[in-house]
Amino acid sequence: METEVYDLVGVGIGPFNLSLAALLDDIPEVTSVFFDKKPEFDWHPGMLIVGTRLQVPFMADLVTLADPTSQYSFLNYLSEKNRLYPFYFLERLDIPRREYNDYCQWAASKLENCRFGNRVVALDYIQNEENFVVTIEQIQTKETTTYRCKNLVLGTGSIPVMPKSFQGLSTEHVFHTAEFLNRQDRCRKAKSITVIGSGQSAAEVFRELLKEQMEHHYQLNWITRSRSFLSMEESKLSVEQFSPDYVNYFYQFSQEEKDKIFASQDLLYKGISSHTITDIYNLLYEHSVSGEKMNVGLQVLTEVKSIQEKGNKYEILCHQWQQKKDFTHESEIVIVGTGYRPNVPDFIQNLASYIQWDDKGRYEVEADYRLRLDIPNQIYVHSGISHSHGVGSTNLGLAVHRNKIIINNLLGQEVFPIYDKNVFQNFDAETF
Template sequence: MDDYIYDLVGVGIGPFNLSLAALLDDLPEVKSVFFDQKPHFDWHPGMLIVGTRLQVPFMADLVTLADPTNRYSFLNYLSQKNRLYPFYFLERLDIPRREYNDYCQWVANELKNCRFGKRVIDLEYNQYEEYFLLTVQDIQTKETTTYSCKNFALGTGSVPVMPKSFQGLSPENVFHTSEFLDRQERCRKAKSITVIGSGQSAAEVFRELLKERMEHHYELSWITRSRSFLSMEESKLSVEQFSPDYVNYFYQFPQKQKDEIFASQNLLYKGISSHTITDIYNLLYEHSVSCEEMNVGIQVLTEVKGIQEKADKYEILCNQWQQNKNFTRESEVVIVGTGYRPFIPDFINKVGSYIYWDDKGRYEVEADYRLRLNIPNQIYVHSGISHSHGVGSTNLGLAVHRNKVIINHLIGKEVFPIYEKYVFQSFDAETF
């Protein structure tokens, strides 16, 4: 048992909790430790495709939007890696996704309060002493240690969503986009490949497969139930909805109205970036040179109803919902881009009686990112708060602002300044 009572224990070390750990590093008054079961930091490794870019500017690193002078900034990472001049000549705000992952690994390796290869397997609450007890298991040795803390930060991220009818099939041949790089060699040997879904991940996988199709000669299909392969809303005034101003505006509504608003904002986070669509179209155009048979199919307005094994391939059951016509598509490999869902670990159930839940089984969240509890301690939360804080809940830049709010509340004073207005437009009539 670790006898020290920590001010904060972080569970999960993705970008959100890594940002919190980095910002706390200069605050010795907060004793903190963060755990993750992975052996090291790795952010969506199956989607670190060469040529993919982060969808936010590099300033949405782990610390800059809270403290531009912090040594864990992306620019200092470039300096330490002797990459400042190449980045300067690159003249781009967005950065390769692989580089963002490498940057986060650099920060994680520098921080002494981040411990990998450690899985939190149990959680209890001591009502008399008013602190949490977390049991942490070492992945390699299987030894367990108990840690006491006054508060903890839940940053367990999300897990891939696989439709029920696709589960239980060969994972080599039917898999989620999150596993693409692990299965890329299998794709190169396939005779036919189908990608299902029209979000950014599905588009990036299709683009990569399209690049390699001329060399490997497989038949390639892309299916979506959407009316079109829609571009993400990226205009300057639209993206101001990823601001603290909009979070505060959204939070004030009753939950029913929040759900209605959120359901109408798909293209702020579910569409495809314009440069990805342009890349795909350019590749399609080049494939059509000399009137060669493209052997590439793109199908919209089509819902996939199920899948069946058929000899050495799969039969995909489809419905063109506007015409209400059923048809099938055969494919040797099927890649599913059906998104992610927030991951709530089982150990949360051990303290579930202290948490307020809404009528849809979601936890209630305070404006300052604390779960609504009936005990004096705090559980700060990063994952699964879209219903309470809106469309920007998974945005990397807003995560830094969220950590400013969390740290200020944790310490009980304004360590990081919070301003009333950050963007040009107004959302609330009272602020216009």
């Protein structure tokens, strides 16, 4: 057992907790340690497709929006990697997703408070000492160690969602987009592939398959229940909804009103980036040269009702919901882009009696990202808070702002300034 009582223990090391770890590195007043079961930082490795871009500007790195002088900034990463001039000549704000992952790995390797290859197996609370107890299993040795802390921060991320009818089928042939790169070689050998869903991940997988379709000659289809393959809302004033100002505005509503508002904002986070749609259209156009048979199909307005194995293929029952017509479609490989859900690990249940939950079984979360608890200690949370803090909850551009609030709260003082006005438009009713 570790004898030190840490001020903060982090569970999970994704971009949000990695940002917090980096910002805390220069604040000796807070003792912290972060754990993750992965052997190293690796952000959605199955989707690190060459040519995919981060959907936020590079300034949404781990530290810049709080401390541009930090040694953990993206620009310092470029400097150490001797990539400043190539980036200068690139003349882009967005960066390759693979480079963002490499940047985070670079930062994580420098942080002594980040410990990979360590799985959290239990969380407990000692009431008479007012301490949390975190039990860690070292992945390689299977040895367990316990750590005590005053506060926790949960960064357990999200997990892929597969519809029930798709579960129990061969994961070599029916899989989530999160597994794409692990299954790409299998796709190249297939005679037919179908992608289901019309979000960014599905579009990126379809684009990659379309690039190679002429070489490998598979039938390629893309199905969505949406009325079209819709672009994400990316206009300058629209993306101001990914700001601290809008988070504060959204938080003030009742939970019933929040759920209604959030349900109307899908194109802020569920659509496809315009450059991805442009790439796909350009590829389709080139495939159609000389009137060649494209062997590519795009099907909108269509729900997938069920799927069943049929020989060496899968039969998909589809429903065109505007025409109210059913039809079947066969495919050797089926790739499902049905999104992710918040990961609430089983070990949270040991603390469940201290946590306040809403009527839908979701965390009740304070404005400053603390769970509502029946104990004096704090549990901060990064994932599973879209219902409380809105559409920007998973947006990397708000990670640093959230961590500024957490650090200020931990220290009981304003280490990082929090500004009331960050955007041009007003969300609250105000007199002009």
